[in-house]
Amino acid sequence: MKIAIVCYPTFGGSGVVATELGIALSQHGHEVHFVTYKQPVRLELLSKQIHFHEVSVPDYPLFHYQPYELALSSKLVDTVKLHNIDLLHVHYAIPHAYAGYMAKKMLEEEGIHLPMVTTLHGTDITLVGNHEFYKPAVTFSINKSDVVTSVSESLKDDTNRLFKVEKDIKVVPNFIDMAKHNPSYTDCQRELMAEPDERIITHVSNLRKVKRVTDVIEVFDRIQKKIPAKLLMVGEGPEKETCEKLCVEKGIENNVVFLGNSSEVDKILCFSDLFLLPSEKESFGLAALEAMASGVPVISSNTGGLPEVNKNGVSGYLSDVGNVAEMADNALSILSSEETLAAFKKQARETARSFDTKKIVPLYETVYEEAVSMK
Numbered sequence: 218m219k220i221a222i223v224c225y226p227t228f229g230g231s232g233v234v235a236t237e238l239g240i241a242l243s244q245h246g247h248e249v250h251f252v253t254y255k256q257p258v259r260l261e262l263l264s265k266q267i268h269f270h271e272v273s274v275p276d277y278p279l280f281h282y283q284p285y286e287l288a289l290s291s292k293l294v295d296t297v298k299l300h301n302i303d304l305l306h307v308h309y310a311i312p313h314a315y316a317g318y319m320a321k322k323m324l325e326e327e328g329i330h331l332p333m334v335t336t337l338h339g340t341d342i343t344l345v346g347n348h349e350f351y352k353p354a355v356t357f358s359i360n361k362s363d364v365v366t367s368v369s370e371s372l373k374d375d376t377n378r379l380f381k382v383e384k385d386i387k388v389v390p391n392f393i394d395m396a397k398h399n400p401s402y403t404d405c406q407r408e409l410m411a412e413p414d415e416r417i418i419t420h421v422s423n424l425r426k427v428k429r430v431t432d433v434i435e436v437f438d439r440i441q442k443k444i445p446a447k448l449l450m451v452g453e454g455p456e457k458e459t460c461e462k463l464c465v466e467k468g469i470e471n472n473v474v475f476l477g478n479s480s481e482v483d484k485i486l487c488f489s490d491l492f493l494l495p496s497e498k499e500s501f502g503l504a505a506l507e508a509m510a511s512g513v514p515v516i517s518s519n520t521g522g523l524p525e526v527n528k529n530g531v532s533g534y535l536s537d538v539g540n541v542a543e544m545a546d547n548a549l550s551i552l553s554s555e556e557t558l559a560a561f562k563k564q565a566r567e568t569a570r571s572f573d574t575k576k577i578v579p580l581y582e583t584v585y586e587e588a589v590s591m592k
């Protein structure tokens with residue numbers, strides 16, 4: 218099949234999922250065309266099976282806001298015609314599903330049928346899409362998609378609760394390449410980050426309010442009072458400065474390393490002992506799954522789709538949002554002995570196996586077949 222994928226090319230979870238999906242589909246013999254404003258960060262290789270088409274939006278002084286949807290839908294029309302695309306898969310409803318539907322209608326005028334699959338990722342539904350300014354357009358684009366998928370049961374329920382959805386939403390969970398996340402890397406340079414007796418605690422996110430990154434610092438502060446530990450904060454975002462100040466206030470700035478964005482998260486996870494994800498909302502928690510696949514147990518909140526990924530008492534522990542004391546106690550219990558930590562590491566990786574790329578990508582292929590046959 219020739220598939221066009223629209224996504225955000227940045228470090229966000231939806232872009233990562235779309236990119237990894239495109240790569241996996243190309244390995245299954247499909248021809249994949251990414252259509253977005255920049256080459257996706259995790260897309261290092263372009264080949265005969267993987268193409269990238271850049272959407273450019275000319276900067277014209279009349280426009281206070283540059284019309285990206287317009288440029289995207291035009292680029293989609295051109296790409297579909299030039300490469301005989303069979304199917305369009307848009308990730309993140311705003312504005313991708315909307316632009317995709319416009320492209321579909323324009324192509325229809327020329328007698329070309331373009332089936333469209335929309336994957337909902339989380340904030341497009343629970344945070345941004347739910348805003349009154351966007352709601353009618355998001356509802357419309359969901360209902361006009363041929364097939365709609367969501368990354369968790371929880372997100373499916375949220376979508377049905379918040380929007381008047383006429384479609385049956387199919388749940389296709391996010392996935393992970395277990396082979397790529399190998400906890401026994403030989404080039405794992407733990408000594409660069411911590412002393413031999415220190416535990417390494419890691420957090421990866423876009424450091425936005427929804428991630429409750431100050432809770433990460435609070436939990437870590439409680440941990441480091443009991444055992445020697447370092448905290449690695451991976452990612453960039455608006456809450457970074459607040460976190461840095463909080464570390465100084467608590468006098469733990471020398472134990473917290475802000476690493477910025479990284480496209481080699483797997484290499485950081487391979488020397489991590491514990492992962493913290495205390496988010497306010499999380500439709501799935503891809504970062505938690507990446508940690509688990511690397512054999513890193515997860516201390517998370519029990520919000521949204523997180524209980525579908527992180528299994529309480531097995532791959533880590535779940536607590537109510539904001540319960541930093543319980544999160545710290547749970548973290549300390551996992552880190553209390555080499556035996557307990559080793560058991561949780563093993564269990565985390567085993568739990569991640571049910572989300573292996575090999576199991577999940579065929580589910581998308583089934584969805585595509587259904588969309589194509591819907592004419």
Ligand code: GMT
Pocket residue numbers: 228229230231232234309338339340341368391422423427498499500501502503504
């Ligand atoms: O919150 C993020 O990390 C970014 C955001 C995105 O759309 O890029 O992530 C959402 O999609 C991810 C991939 O499906 C999910 O794993 C995240 O849970 C979800 N974020 C939220 O729901 C807050």
